[in-house]
Amino acid sequence: xxxxxxxxxxxxxxxxILIALITFTFMSIGITKVNLHxxxxxxxxxxxxxxxxxxxxxxxxxxFDQPFLRFMVGFVFLVFLAVIFxxxxxxxxx
Amino acid sequence: MQTVTQIPHDVSYLDYKGKYxxxxxxxxxxxxxxxxxxxxxxMLTMFxxxxxxxxxxxxxxxxxxxxxxxxQTYNAVFTxxxxxxxxxxxxxxxxxxxxxxMLPIMIGAKDVAFPKVNLLSxxxxxxxxxxxxxxxxxxxxxxxxxxTFYAPYSFKTGTNLLPAIFGAFILGFSSILTGLxxxxxxxxxRAPGMTWMKMPLFPxxxxxxxxxxxxxxxVIGITLVLVALERIFGIGVFDPTLGGDPVxxxxxxxxxxxxxxxxxxxxxxxxxxxxxxxxxxxxxxxxRAIIASTLAIAFxxxxxxxxxxxxxxxxxTAQYTFSILTFLVAIPSAIKxxxxxxxxxKASINPEIPFLWAVTFIFVFMIGGLSGLVLGALATDVxxxxxxxxxxxxxxxxxxxxxxxxxGAIHYWFPKMFGRMYDKVWAKVGWAFxxxxxxxxxSPMFYLGMLGMPRRYYDYLPEFHAAxxxxxxxxxxxxxxxxxxxxxxxxxxxxxxxxxxxPWNGKTLEWTVPSPPPVENFEEIxxxxxxxxxxxx
Amino acid sequence: MEHxxxxxxxxxxxxxxxxxxxxFIFTELLLFGGLFIVYSIYRFLNPEAFQMAAHELxxxxxxxxxxxxxxxxxxxxxxxxxxxxxxxxxTVLLLEITIMLAxxxxxxxxxxxxxxxxxxxxxGSQHLINDMGQGEILxxxxxxxxxxxxxxxxxxxxxxxxxxxxxVQKGTTHADRPSLLENAGLYWHLVDLIxxxxxxxxxxxx
Numbered sequence: 001x002x003x004x005x006x007x008x009x010x011x012x013x014x015x016x017i018l019i020a021l022i023t024f025t026f027m028s029i030g031i032t033k034v035n036l037h038x039x040x041x042x043x044x045x046x047x048x049x050x051x052x053x054x055x056x057x058x059x060x061x062x063x064f065d066q067p068f069l070r071f072m073v074g075f076v077f078l079v080f081l082a083v084i085f086x087x088x089x090x091x092x093x094x
Numbered sequence: 095m096q097t098v099t100q101i102p103h104d105v106s107y108l109d110y111k112g113k114y115x116x117x118x119x120x121x122x123x124x125x126x127x128x129x130x131x132x133x134x135x136x137m138l139t140m141f142x143x144x145x146x147x148x149x150x151x152x153x154x155x156x157x158x159x160x161x162x163x164x165x166q167t168y169n170a171v172f173t174x175x176x177x178x179x180x181x182x183x184x185x186x187x188x189x190x191x192x193x194x195x196m197l198p199i200m201i202g203a204k205d206v207a208f209p210k211v212n213l214l215s216x217x218x219x220x221x222x223x224x225x226x227x228x229x230x231x232x233x234x235x236x237x238x239x240x241x242t243f244y245a246p247y248s249f250k251t252g253t254n255l256l257p258a259i260f261g262a263f264i265l266g267f268s269s270i271l272t273g274l275x276x277x278x279x280x281x282x283x284r285a286p287g288m289t290w291m292k293m294p295l296f297p298x299x300x301x302x303x304x305x306x307x308x309x310x311x312x313v314i315g316i317t318l319v320l321v322a323l324e325r326i327f328g329i330g331v332f333d334p335t336l337g338g339d340p341v342x343x344x345x346x347x348x349x350x351x352x353x354x355x356x357x358x359x360x361x362x363x364x365x366x367x368x369x370x371x372x373x374x375x376x377x378x379x380x381x382r383a384i385i386a387s388t389l390a391i392a393f394x395x396x397x398x399x400x401x402x403x404x405x406x407x408x409x410x411t412a413q414y415t416f417s418i419l420t421f422l423v424a425i426p427s428a429i430k431x432x433x434x435x436x437x438x439x440k441a442s443i444n445p446e447i448p449f450l451w452a453v454t455f456i457f458v459f460m461i462g463g464l465s466g467l468v469l470g471a472l473a474t475d476v477x478x479x480x481x482x483x484x485x486x487x488x489x490x491x492x493x494x495x496x497x498x499x500x501x502g503a504i505h506y507w508f509p510k511m512f513g514r515m516y517d518k519v520w521a522k523v524g525w526a527f528x529x530x531x532x533x534x535x536x537s538p539m540f541y542l543g544m545l546g547m548p549r550r551y552y553d554y555l556p557e558f559h560a561a562x563x564x565x566x567x568x569x570x571x572x573x574x575x576x577x578x579x580x581x582x583x584x585x586x587x588x589x590x591x592x593x594x595x596x597p598w599n600g601k602t603l604e605w606t607v608p609s610p611p612p613v614e615n616f617e618e619i620x621x622x623x624x625x626x627x628x629x630x631x
Numbered sequence: 632m633e634h635x636x637x638x639x640x641x642x643x644x645x646x647x648x649x650x651x652x653x654x655f656i657f658t659e660l661l662l663f664g665g666l667f668i669v670y671s672i673y674r675f676l677n678p679e680a681f682q683m684a685a686h687e688l689x690x691x692x693x694x695x696x697x698x699x700x701x702x703x704x705x706x707x708x709x710x711x712x713x714x715x716x717x718x719x720x721x722t723v724l725l726l727e728i729t730i731m732l733a734x735x736x737x738x739x740x741x742x743x744x745x746x747x748x749x750x751x752x753x754x755g756s757q758h759l760i761n762d763m764g765q766g767e768i769l770x771x772x773x774x775x776x777x778x779x780x781x782x783x784x785x786x787x788x789x790x791x792x793x794x795x796x797x798x799v800q801k802g803t804t805h806a807d808r809p810s811l812l813e814n815a816g817l818y819w820h821l822v823d824l825i826x827x828x829x830x831x832x833x834x835x836x837x
Contacts, residue, residue: 015705025698028835073653076657083396089409090412093411094408208651274655309657330772346669
């Protein structure tokens with residue numbers, strides 16, 4: 001087996017991540033209070049994406065895992081986005 | 095008994111006496127080979143039901159008007175035939191039987207990564223099958239929606255649809271777990287030295303398949319849940335009277351069910367890619383191209399679902415996008431066919447029975463594939479949509495593709511799986527009848543579809559009569575051939591001649607272990623050297 | 632170069648079980664993915680109705696639940712660290728906190744749904760069908776399905792965490808065999824991940 005360096009993440013890092021996540025949560029609430037019309041969804045989704053990246057990299061340890069796992073996660077998200085995009089080709093132009 | 099028992103290496107998996115006795119030594123076994131046979135026998139049972147239903151439909155269509163059943167029964171028969179054949183036979187087909195049996199051996203492993211999960215997925219299979227059958231036996235009427243469960247009819251029909259839907263859901267779960275197991279097995283358990291580019295092509299095809307199973311099946315899972323919730327609570331997501339869009343149901347359904355076609359055909363192609371080089375006694379032509387085309391089919395196949403919906407009222411943009419993407423899939427499929435043919439070129443071919451099945455596979459697959467282009471092109475699809483042409487097309491691909499490959503694979507690996515050889519003369523007779531019957535059964539449907547005979551009707555206009563008689567005759571010839579094949583194999587399990595370790599002179603790892611293989615396959619895990627490869631003749 | 636090791640007996644390969652868990656997470660993501668597709672299509676078709684209907688939801692409760700889940704994600708992540716530092720007591724404590732937080736989330740959800748029911752809003756209710764537009768019916772249909780399925784995943788996650796907790800207490804899950812706890816953690820983060828998207832999509836439409 002490859003020398004699996006089991007990386008032990010210090011508690012304080014997890015705590016910093018939590019603080020960042022909560023901050024992003026409040027920022028996403030804030031941005032939807034401002035009247036941005038159709039862009040408010042975009043704003044909220046950007047913060048949700050940032051939060052999910054934090055959860056994936058730190059809480060779910062992707063940062064310390066083998067690269068192919070990161071590749072797979074990215075691949076799955078891209079496939080999903082492509083499916084949504086293609087579905088919208090129907091609804092947007094109907 | 096807590097002591098670790100030493101598993102003997104001179105006892106075959108069929109004779110091994112484990113903790114349990116009798117039937118329990120099978121249904122509690124986590125040995126991938128026994129699970130494979132569990133799948134084989136349960137599938138054979140369901141296949142028998144499916145074939146009988148198919149025969150009944152062909153008998154009904156032998157003459158216009160009511161022959162043996164009324165319209166409602168006919169609707170129920172084609173629904174149950176579809177659900178059984180799609181969800182219980184062709185989707186799990188090659189992965190669950192031959193994937194389970196051969197994958198670990200071909201990559202030099204003792205078992206799959208999660209043997210218990212493997213057994214669990216068989217239990218899910220049985221549970222799903224029982225649920226589907228229960229929808230036939232109990233409640234007020236057998237489901238009559240077709241295997242597609244199209245909304246809004248699927249939540250309006252008074253028939254007993256819920257068990258069938260949950261059955262399909264659970265069968266999906268079984269499929270997911272098998273795929274998950276295979277991916278991890280391939281990633282983690284290849285023999286030392288067997289790099290990705292030295293892995294045989296059947297495992298490669300299972301790898302592509304497993305990814306589709308993993309990423310597409312959940313979508314149908316949630317879609318079926320939504321239909322069930324629609325039936326129970328009326329949440330409105332697919333109900334046009336409550337604002338829902340039934341076409342969205344079709345999108346979600348085909349987001350799974352089109353890739354499912356590749357779940358069926360990729361392992362079938364993988365098995366063919368094993369059979370052809372063995373009986374050509376030659377290195378497979380374009381090993382890397384076949385791998386690339388496998389992955390390309392799996393990937394592009396994920397984005398072509400809309401070609402089932404050209405007449406549902408999609409936007410024009412979506413229609414031509416789907417049409418273009420559909421044509422793209424034809425390219426890697428054709429690459430495979432060219433590679434198989436090139437492998438046979440100037441080879442000293444040994445025309446044994448598995449090879450005959452494989453060559454017929456290529457033949458029917460090409461007819462099916464080329465007729466698929468007719469359906470993938472927008473203009474012609476509008477003309478033949480929902481006619482017998484479509485039925486002919488997908489039976490050539492799904493039954494022709496998977497069926498011929500399955501029978502090729504079982505004749506190829508039978509000596510390894512059971513340690514016996516079947517009667518080769520009868521095997522050829524069965525193959526001949528099956529092939530002739532198959533072509534007689536489905537070819538007329540192309541013609542009928544072009545004339546405009548719609549599918550899913552128990553009745554037709556008098557001018558379609560002659561071709562329908564021919565088609566029904568074909569169904570009997572094909573079933574006769576099927577019987578010969580199955581009986582021949584069954585007899586050989588008991589009384590066939592003892593098979594050698596390597597009857598076909600194959601080069602992949604399964605031909606290095608005894609026939610039938612011992613419980614943990616290898617006494618010592620094989621090591622692949624620098625020069626070793628799966629097809630070094 | 633690939634290095635692959637065969638484990639004869641006991642078949643223990645932490646990398647394999649982690650990969651298996653990730654693959655399972657992918658299927659879960661696509662399961663919710665199907666619902667997100669439905670949601671995005673219907674929101675695109677009924678933008679105003681979705682906005683009106685969203686006013687029924689309480690942002691404060693949604694935000695509290697978000698924070699609860701985020702904190703629980705942190706505690707279970709910390710528990711994997713403490714397991715590796717061989718601090719069994721702290722691991723158990725962190726897992727117990729996680730389970731408590733999950734329970735609080737569910738209780739909040741229970742009251743939140745209860746308020747909807749009091750207002751006569753549930754799938755197929757007369758009030759919904761007679762007095763509301765089609766967009767609102769779809770919004771609430773999806774709201775109940777998506778948050779309901781998410782709540783179901785919370786329950787499943789709690790069960791997995793309880794099993795992991797037991798194993799840690801018994802000592803069968805420890806620093807050298809942490810897979811069960813790590814996989815429970817991964818599953819729990821998945822539940823968190825889905826909520827991260829559910830929250831803005833249902834509560835933050837204005």
